Amino acid sequence: MNINLLPFVFALFGLGLFCLLTRRSLVKLLIGLELLGKATTLAIIWAGVVQKTPATTQSIALLVISIEAVVVAVYLALVYAFHRHNQSLDTDDMRRLKG
Amino acid sequence: MTAQLAGLLLFLIPFAGALLIPLVNFFAPRAVPWLAVLFGLASSVIAFFLLGGTPAGAPITLDILPGFFRSGLLLDPLSLVPALIATWIGFLVLIYSLGYMKGEENLARYYALVLLFIGGMVGMALADNFLALFFFWEVMGVCSYQLIAFFYKDPKAAAAGAKAFLTTKIGDIGLLAAIIILAVNSGSFSFSVNFGAAAGLALPVLGLAAFGFILGAAGKSAQFPLHVWLPDAMEAPTTISALIHAATMVNAGVYLLARVSPLLALVPWSLTLVQWIGAITALLGALLAAFSNDLKRILAYSTVSQLGYMVLAVGMGAAFASQFHLFSHAIFKGLLFLCAGAVIHAIGTRDIRQMGGLYKHMPAVAITFLIGAMALLGLPFLNGFFSKDFILEEIILGGAWGPLALALIAGALTAFYALRTTFVVFWGKPNYQTHPHKTPANMVVPLLALALACFLSWLLVGPLSEAWIASGLPAPALSALELIRVTFSSLAFLFSLAAIVVGFFLFLQRARLARYFHEQEPGWIRATSRGLGFDDLYTWLADRIRDFGVWVRMFWEERVMEGINRFAAWGSLGLSRLSCRLQTGDVHWNLLYVTLTLIVVLGVALW
């Protein structure tokens, strides 16, 4: 099999980053985050293919996916709390960390 | 009682008194003066045990710094003279104080300090090592400072005390340095060990030590150029001036120089230096005394001048002559001060222009003062005559013509001011307003005792010189008769007679002199009345140091040192402000930092 998935992984990762840095809506940020996560999972699986240890990497990938699910749950809970508090999903309204 | 024990008691008794008096003062303040006299009496009785014929006894020593410094007593004629003077004159001064200090405040402090001083002087003289000598030397300095500033409410007295302590301290650091240099070399502070080891020292080091000793002596004995403190010290009660600043403490420098003369002899230039310091001081003191109008200052400058003679004698290598004069001087100058005290006590001023004709009111004081003054100018058959001539003889023998010339001019001036002072105070036209007080008997008795001693003390030259020779110190073998023969047949006699005659002539012409000085007012006269500018110079120097201090305080400490602190604080605050601006709180900026960090870390890892 001569396919190299790495460029695709990087493209996906870059897309996620771009999304994270440019979008303002918290939900869109979640999508960017997910893109990053997916790129990472893909990279792990591809590493298993290259290293010929698919069983190990598949289990790791499963673990990553489950952790991601938890992260998404927590993230959404936070976003929901934020929305209830500020009636907004715009990141410009979250500046409480300003020094 | 052995001599060693007597020597120990001689200074322990006054010390015990000094300790006891503050305690006694708690419940019986009236007993304090009498108690002090009692302690003085006890030690002056014990002093007789030291005179000869007493067995020496086992040495008494004390470990002060175990393994490094052990102190003991040294009883030789050189050390006994200052010790006995301190004890006996101290006792007389204590009796005199009963009347003179009556009704003053803080008498406990006064008597405790006087006793402490007497003990200090005796301890200084009897120490068998440099360190104990220095210890008691400083104890004396402390007492002197405290007693000069005794009337502390008077700013002049407070300032004079501080000045005396500071000026003598300059000498003291020289002395301490010299002592330490010798001790580091020999590993001991004892006189005998150090004199033995000194020959092995390199000349520059030995020279440094010699210079230190000379400096120390100059400070304590008010020698040029550190003489400035003594005239100001006259703010002290007159009893103190008599005891400390005429009869005892100021002799300590001469004693020290005599003690270290074997060392000075090893350094060629040091004796010449001592000669010139002595000669200049003798002349300077006499000149300043001649132009002073304050009775106590006249006597103070006179003391400076006489100490100059003694130092000059030590510089000639004639320690015996210097000690002989020291002995005479202590008696007649103590007498003069006590007389002056009686006068000041009677009319309440120190300015001789406001005195005059006091013979009528206090004949005993007048006669005894006259005797003291005659001894001072060196009238034959008084003690000052023999001892001063002895010194002049030694100078002629040593061929030091420069110092001799200065000493003779000083002699003429001495005759002049002695006559002038006596005449103006006791026989001149009365100028005072108040009615003079009577002189109490307990003030007259010490005067008579001392006046008698002026006639007789030179007879002791025989036993003194025998004792010197017996303990291996360099001294000529002289009996009293021998002394008369030698004195009258010497060139020095003619010289000193000539000096007295010149002084007498000046005295007779004093009206014309006064008119001349009054009309012409030559510059040097004005300078002389201001102490020849030494005080001004030192004040100027002190002011410059203070100015420098103000600059250091105000500029360096406040601006530079605090500036560094402030800069550090300001810098860290600024940095913190700067880093605060990174904290925008914007999610995107945070994400950007994360990304950038990721890139940098990856870059570093891959590279």
Next chain:
Amino acid sequence: MVSALVILQLLPLLGALLVWLLPRILANSRQLDSPRQLDSPRQGVLAGWLTVLFALAQFVLTLSLMPNWGVAQLPFLGVTLSFCFDPLAATALLVISGATVAASLYALRSKDAAGAPARGSAFYALILLVLFGTSGVALARDLIQFYLFWEAMLIPAWFLVSLWNEDPAKVKATGLKFFIITHIGAVLMLASILWIFSLAKTTNMDLLITFLPSLPLATLVPMTMLFLMGFVVKLAIFPFHTWLPDAYTSAVMPVTLTLVGVLTNIGIYGFARFLPFFPSNAAAALSLPLLIAAVVTMFYGGIQALVEKNVKRIVAYSSISQMGYVLFGFATLTTFGLSGSILNLYNQAATKLALFMALGMVAEAAGTWQIDQLGGWAKRLPLAAVVAVTAMLSLVGAPPTFGFWPELLTFTGGFASGQILLSALALVASVLSVAYALRLIRFVFYDPLKPVGNMGTDFKSVPIFLARTPWTGNLALVACFLILLFFGVYPAPVYRLVQGALAFLGLGG
């Protein structure tokens, strides 16, 4: 032995807890003052006496343990604490516990300036905590343990300086300055300790003494310098002195007494302990720079004290100048100089405490620290005057006071080390000391009595024993006075102890 040393170490901590809690337990809640007050003065008396008691107990315990020198190891929570009780540690313990007694005796009855917070149980607990930290420093035989206690003493000291302050406007600045500058020293010391640990894999001093000489000189010199920096800063050697005048001046008098009697002296102790600890070739390389720093400090402190107008600052600067002498003695690296400086532990504590207490009484009565508003106080407070003059004489090293002997030994060390010029300069600096000391005494105690506040000058002189100052303060004052005079006349007892200390440091003379 172990238990005795542990008791010696823990006694102040125990005392601090007791002082902190007992008044609170005894007082019922209604009696507590308003919460806005920092500390309740009502609890002060009991707390103060407990403090005196505990410090005195430590003092007596040290005395009774004295001939039983030795090292004790104590496994504790997986690490081994090691304590060392030798003449030097005993010296330090005697001085710091004695100074704490004096400071708390003085604190019991003295009144601070109007703006300063009240002193209650918290205050005295902190004083005992400082004593706890310094005792740990004195007893530690392990570098990390030493460092921990060093920090443990700085923190309560910082609380004291920054909270009990006469000058509310400067509270933050003074406390921070004190903490930051002394902490810089401590951190440099920590760097050196970690460096040593990285090379030797141990911080036990008994093991290190054999290990350190094997290191190359190029490592040892900076290592020693870093270590000693902690003490240099603590002694306030120029140019690290700027914390001292501010801390001394703005803190209330009892805190100043603690700083003077306890903290500064533990700096001297540190030098005495660690200068011989490092190999002599490293110390020799540092001798000249330290000597020069010492001489500069003498002159710098002296000249500041000569022109300063605030009495407390004058004494603070004189303290800086005196620490120059202490450093000078150490830096000569001779047994004379070292014994002089160790002797100075006793002398500086007694002298400075006496001087500060006497002047503190004057300032408390007069309500001012400005020298040009004082004058003639010998008449009003004769006891303070006598003690101040004695302490002044000791400060300038004049017999018959204690100060003479350390000064003599210090200068002997200087000349013995061959540094003739620097030693001569140090002697000249002592003239400067005389100048500022005389000025201080003259303008505070002599001269005509000046009216201050509502007090006139028509004042009837009182006998010395009716001195109108608090008796506890007088007691401390008289104790210092007697120490100064007794050891001034006969220093042999303490000198023997100092010689013993030198022998334990491997420098027997």
